[in-house]
Amino acid sequence: MNISIKLLKLNISLLTFLVMSLSLEAEPKKAHIKNILFIVADDLKASVLGTYGDKVCKTPNIDKLAEQSLVFDRAYCQGVVCGPSRTSFMHSRYRGSLGTNLAEHFKNNAWYTARVGKIYHMRVPYDIINGTDGQDIASSWTERFNSSGREAHTPGDYACLNLNIFTDKLEHRESTKMPNRMFVSVSYEGDGSDQPDYKSASKTIELLNKHKDKPFFIATGLVRPHYPNVAPKQYFEPYPWEKIELPEIYKNDLADIPKMGRAKTMNSSNPIGKYIDNQKRMWSAYYATVQFMDEQVGRILDELERLGLRESTAIVFLSDHGYHLGEHGFWQKQNLHEEVTRVPLMIYVPGMKAGRTQALTELVDIYPSLTTLLGIETPKEVQGKSFLPLLEHNNKTIRNEALSLLSSAKGYSIRTDTYTYIRYKDMSEELYNMNKDPKQFKNLSKNPEYRPVLEKLRIQFDLRLKQEGLNKPAKKK
Template identity: 85%
Template sequence: MNKLRLIEMIFFLFCSLLSASQKPNILFIIADDLKASVLGTYGDKVCKTPNIDKLAEQSLVFDRAYCQGVVCGPSRTSFMHSRYRGSMGTNLAEHFKNNGWYTARVGKIYHMRVPYDIINGTDGQDIASSWTERFNSSGREAHTPGDYECLNLNIFTDKLEHRESTKMPNRMFVSVSYEGDGSDQPDYKSASKTIALLNEHKDKPFFIATGLVRPHYPNVAPEQYFTPYPWEKIKLPTIPENDLSDIPNLGKSKIMNTNNSIGKYIDNQKKMWSAYYATVQFMDEQVGRILDELERLGLKENTAIVFLSDHGYHLGEHGFWQKENLHEEVTRVPLMVYLPGIKAGRTSSITELVDIYPSLTELLGIETPQEVQGKSFLPLFEQKNKTIRTEALSLLTNGKGYSIRTKDNTYMRYKDNSEELYDMNKDPKQFNNLAKNPEYSQLLKNLRSQLDLRLKQEAVTIPQKIKKVMIYT
């Protein structure tokens, strides 16, 4: 079956569920700093994510989805414009708005500084023209009264003074556990506002984008979400001896056990995992509240649902913390797409987040702007392991480095021409850099050419004047 016929079939099945006068709806949910490997549907046995896992059972789950930007701002700009670097043309939400959909932003879709924009309830780098309406969800973040921990400084207190917050160097190691039901938290507020919008706009086509800020630091949640994850039972990632010896300097995370005091506190590294799990579970419950209301209103029968994260995260793998590097824990992201009437399943076909935009426009039968660089993944709903792409491209900011993830390998190259190469079948945790192994010289040569071709075809097809994006998070 050719691609055009397949897309027509999916579009017909989707639209046949609707009345002739009703366009399909889109519910677009983004988590922040959520690594794929922490979700039950991606194999985690510890973290409790029943709502996302339930959605996965009803969706096409992408096992090899990769972000193009490896920090919040570039990634969100990338998938909202379907561009590898920077912005150009009409963004995803604005395109739907221009074609007759009500569009709403709730919370963080384009980049916001967390915690600054959350505390202040401000718009961050939002693009106002994208939305019919937009809503911010504020919270006190690290200043929430409760048990505060700054784990790399080994500080534990319930006092509100001297807490690490906006622009402060240790803010990424902060958690707060407190007594409450969570209704004061930004993600709870975002879920509540989304529920209100679903009720208000249920009778007309909508594109509602809900951006949840957890598990992005600070890891703030009511104490009952920490209880299932006692730090004493946390097992830290395995780090082989001399693991960093074959990783180039530009391939290393900015924050590591070797250059930050978190490396001194093994118990506190476990507490970082406990806090991350707690906020993932809290975020999952907000996803569940939204999806339950969608179903209660009878909207699930004519609404496509997209769930994703902007990028992954390191919690001590290789001794790395946070993001902004090209290793699998950062570049691989959760992605699932629910289409009513279309059979669920999983795909191992390589996909990029830039592919979401053209997939949705094709699904809804509207023109895809010529500036869009992604490829539609709609054929995967019929042929789960059809090859859409031979590799996924990810980019460090300011040209510092690039990677391609193929079916079997990951290849990274940095601006000083240092390299990493991994056999992802034999070495999925990326412990053994093969770039200097003579047995892999031909493979290395091939992957170099493959990366060069991708950069020539896509990443450099950018206008001379391009909007810069903030990378501070």
Template identity: 60%
Template structure:
């Protein structure tokens, strides 16, 4: 006969399916109570009696995952930005472990989010993170954007995008009017400024990436405010059961819409632009160059508008940070911080004029490096230089919650780093776009699909200005980095073109 627990797990998907009246909450609550009682004494079974001290319930009962969108790590105060005001994220960093060397795998929204929600470098695995938690008795909810949604398209429509419904017990979208929100509109690469609602760049339109809107009001009509409000509601509603709640914000993704009060601290006249180096693109291979460059998108004609892009980006971040603060304040008020692991990250970084590049979808550092903060009860706060990847989130939060780590995952648990921030668990980080990059603590190596390559000494050249791939002096380093990348690709079942500069010598 099938054990009772296995019967419950087997039937859970049917129990959670909405009935004719649309209700499924009673079944979810019943299941959570039954499984919660079992799991309290059996999360870390080792063959001894369930009532023994060794099998006591884990301190961490819940996981709150907070995901920003298009957020470059270097724009946060806790990562060293002296201008951007992010008091709530900075406070979380002071309470948890801040990872200085964390990297995404996909370099735009869809592949990155699929990657960390399945813990696979590319493509889908067998089971999402949310399904894994559900299968062990936790309530799983999404609010806002976790899997890919078109921004602004799916946000305006209030639709699910590429969401995976099996991941969630419940899911909630956060609708917003985006560029169509009344306020001071700008399309900065076209040098258009207006408060007219007609003719604004929006879904699938070619210049939507350069849109900002400074709005009146408190921002309660904005999707990120709605995401925070719904997340707070779910924390209140599920405070007495184990949960995995994922809150996905859309800012600072374009269009950069925020209340006027968040624009005011960042006068565009005070904004500094990334260093512009003469002939900077000469040593960057064609596949390594962003398709959105100042000379192609038109913003090179308006240096002041490049500064306004930074103003809007900072304003969007600060507005998003305020919503993070609302959620964390409620978590504290409910007394859940002592039992909840909080993870803050972004799907990837962003270019704002670096190398004259804008947006994402390439493997330079401002895109591949992402913020990552983990605040977990029982672990010390601090900083770590350990190399980590977003694929590591799935196994990490699983272990923190006392759950087994599925064999399908390709990431590694970061719990050893939480226990000792000086520990390193991997040699480098893998990212991909028109090829792959391999990032170690001191070096960055990019290998593109046409065999071209880039190599940077990140200690001396953190801005990745001088490509050393064709310098004979660094051939040994190039070969070492090539070997590291090849080994990681082989271990994950991926392959890519051989670099021209170190192609193997043909046999005689």
């Protein structure tokens, strides 16, 4: 009897040991995370990346990072131009710059912080040509470094595509403050080492080597694919303009878009509308500079790997906002439609499983997520919400809607699970069913069938603006 009891106890102990062993193996390995690598692209639309479904543009390095990260399929910027967006995600505020910014908060908590390139707003090309700081906040950084380049003045094959100008002469090129600078591309002979993004990657690599033994927050701001689209010829070659397929234009598409909802630059009001081939060349140049930017991301990530820092470094990759390249006949940004408001966002966290999430997310959520991840107190002025629960369960709901803002309070949009609702300062509206009409061709705001939906979204919209204090003047630091 005693032998049987002893055997039973032994079997129970063995079973308990096995169950505990299996449980330990099932839990994700939690690495000791002490560093943040924060990479920001400029004017990069989510839809152009392979990981977001593009079949043309070559972005192997960002796609590889995506495979190792949590990828946000529905992340939205708050500002729809560079300055407001960057101020917003660096302060986790919808408007203004109240409180301590993200980098400064890490610096105040004994992290080495460095800016390489464009993190806060810089005028491109002005600040790039001159190697100046733009609207940078010096208190954010232990050190900061600018990456200069010749931009449109780079010797090579220059094009001003909306004016149908092609030349290799350096005289009379569209550049800083000139009205057609956003349609400029330059293809030239070279290896790209003269370009600002190459220099930013090189400086980041240098800093990783220098500061690998202590906690760091290194923010690298790449300026491509922001105009002018300058890159060596070999980056243009994979994208012959003759093979480019332009975005679908819906018949009478602009008829139901309010005046305030139309882009500042459109095919109907800019010479680019006359040159279909040059619209294709715009896509070719955009693709070329995205691929070049992707290679610089790869150089940085390869060095991080070589130094053995991947198990102690969280990596965030994002863009400040998206971009129009002829969708709806629109060009550039400063618009509340999906091509501008939706942005690429991914976060790699050592020891956590990779995946994708459909959860609605805002760029203001990055700040509290990183402070929570590193165990730092989140300042009370922060308005974002931590998305860290999505790293464990990617089907969680963090927000019921994502909010985006036009400058000077000219309009706001909310993206819900099914709809996008936009209201402008003059009270004109847009409503899109994103499940049925993801390219936003049919404004349903005046469709009687959608009246109950519209009324519900109006209430949700007003409540959200009130919650975020957006019916009040912006507060400044």
